[in-house]
Amino acid sequence: MMLKCKDCPHWYGGEDFGYGSCRLKLQREEKKFLTFGQQDCDEGLTND
Numbered sequence: 001m002m003l004k005c006k007d008c009p010h011w012y013g014g015e016d017f018g019y020g021s022c023r024l025k026l027q028r029e030e031k032k033f034l035t036f037g038q039q040d041c042d043e044g045l046t047n048d
Contacts, residue, residue: 003045006037010045013037 005011005022013020018036024043025033035042 001047002040003047004037005035005039005041007047008041008045010043011035011037 005020006013008022010023011020012023013035014037019034020037021033022035022043025035
């Protein structure tokens, strides 16, 4: 099962599960580092 951004230790965002930054994307200096809390992880991380 794919991990949601809000449940990932690499995501830091608003308590309302709004937009937030992904540390993994920031480390790679990606332009699209903002993600939505309910979004499925596109970094390949799972809930296993």
